[in-house]
Amino acid sequence: MANYADLAALYATRYPDHTDANELRGLILADCPQLQNREGVRAVGRAVRRELERRAASPAATAQGQETEEGPWTVEEGHYTWESKKQGLVFRRRVVDVDEMFYAYSSHGLNLSQVQMLHDFGLSSWEWNTLKARLFLQKFSNVFSPFTVANTAPEELEAMMEAKMARRYERQGPLLERSHRNAAVKQLNKLLARQEQKEQRLQRLALELSDLLPEVKYRYVARAAAHVNGPQDLVVTIADPHVGADVKELLNAPRYNQAVLYRYADQLIERVNARGAANVYINFLGDGIESFGGANHANTFLGLNKELAGAKGVKACLEFLSYIVERVYNVREVWGVAGNHDRTSNRKDEDTNGEAATLLFMLLAERYRHTGVAVHFRNDVLVRAVGGICYLNTHMHLGLAKGDKNLADTIARHRIPGLYCVTLGAHLHSRITKMDTDNSRVCHSPSFFTGNGYSSDGGWSSTAGFLTIENIGGGFPRVVDEPLFAEAYAATTQATHSQL
DSSP states (O other): OOOHHHHHHHHHHHOTTOOOHHHHHHHHHHHOGGGOSHHHHHHHHHHHHHHHHHHHHOHHHHHHHHHHHTOOOEEETTEEEEEETTTTEEEEEEHHHHHHHHHHHSTTTTOOOHHHHHHHHTOOHHHHHHHHHHHTOOTTSOSSOHHHHHTSOHHHHHHHHHHHHHHHHHHHHHHHHHHHHHHHHHHHHHHHHHHHHHHHHHHHHHHHHHHHGGGOOOOOOOOOOOOTTSOSEEEEEEOOOOBTBOBOOBTTBOOBSHHHHHHHHHHHHHHHHHHTOSEEEEEEOSOOBSOSSSOSSTTGGGGBOGGGSTHHHHHHHHHHHHHHHTTSTTEEEEEEEOOGGGOSSSSTTTOSSOHHHHHHHHHHHHHTTTTTOEEEEESSOEEEEETTEEEEEOOSOSGGGSSHHHHHHHHHHHSOTTSEEEEEEOSSSSOEEESOOSSEEEEEOOOSOOOOHHHHHTTOOOOOEEEEEEEOSTTOEEEEEEEOOSTTSOTTTHHHHHTO
16 A cells, blocks of 8 residues: 655645645545545545644744755756755656656556566666656656646547557556466466366276176076056165265264165165065165265264275275175166265266266266166266156255256256156255146155264254155155164174175
8 A cells, every 4th residue: 555654745845835634635535536445545644634733843844945956947859857855966857758758657557566667767876766756757757757747738638548548458458368377377286186187097097997807796686576556667766875984873873884774775675675566666865875985074083984995995885785786676777976075086076977977977878788787977967767757866965956946947958758757866865856837846755864973063964865756646645754763773784784
């Protein structure tokens, strides 16, 4: 910011007849619009009062200072001319050149620094100092020198100022371009660094998986005759299994680990097979793993089985889904979307696609590609039509599903026209039905995962479960909420699952 004392001294010298503080302050503020705020007005007022008091107390010193430091200036044959009393040298520069100096140095013009002024105009230090003192050249000065301002008609001066301003922005074009280029280079370097980190992370993942891939092999797929009264098509949701989570019983969350997860899987298998459907569609709604790196939330690592992090977590989720696919009768398709826990980086801006889920479904597709089980996956929104009903699946963590307006726009854009649309999501670990109309409905599926320290501390709890959906006629869905519970299964199955 300006040195208010120097500014007050400058204007007091320039306008010696203005001894009223308010008048002098008004002159300064008129020339310096950037000071026209509460802080600036007060600071200028204080500086003006102090300067006028100083001059009133020592008029002789003031007069001597004016004569020594500033003195008069004259214009001879189109040149500013005067003698520097300190140096004993004559200053002589063309008026048009001095006008350019005012334009270059003023903050209303190019706003060059003093070093740039000396370099660009070939000025010596004494020339620069005497020029500033004699002609009152300051950062707040006009873009023309005093002689030009005093001897040019107002209309002509206004036109000259407009031309100066046009030159200013012409000159700033290359500066803006260079600044933009520099900023672009910095951003590119950041992106390249992030890409390199991502590639290194994926390379480590590939090395880990190379040891596990021999185990990714097909075993069998169960087939059975449909019940007489069983549905033709049955969609079964699997939401938020968070494979790898190892949670002790907490205030707002029951215990959850691999043994509990497989007890839930046994209940799902038993109940779905009891329905006797001709065709079953497993609908995976994201968050297959608890965490790839152990830091999705600040305390995620506290509820994570360290043996099931990284690539081993993806492998464990593959075995969990395979356990269900190979035991549920008549599975025809497996659908999948990615969740926020399915990323391979702790930072969501480094992995926006859920690469762990992408890898998971690549392995599923490879495992079952010769069995008649089709695998369909998208990281954002997957749309399928079964039994005369449109299913729009998304994990609900992306911006396209946040807020009823965004979600309604996504449904309108991607649904299959003419079919009742059931939008299925997860993410909230809660049963929610909303936006229920005569041709569509949004359902958040209950999750397998029942919470950890993060959710318990936040006061959230849930009951594990899954949904089954079928068309019972008329093109409308029947949605059944199936709760899951861990303690109902006796230790007879525990030995089996401990070997998985």
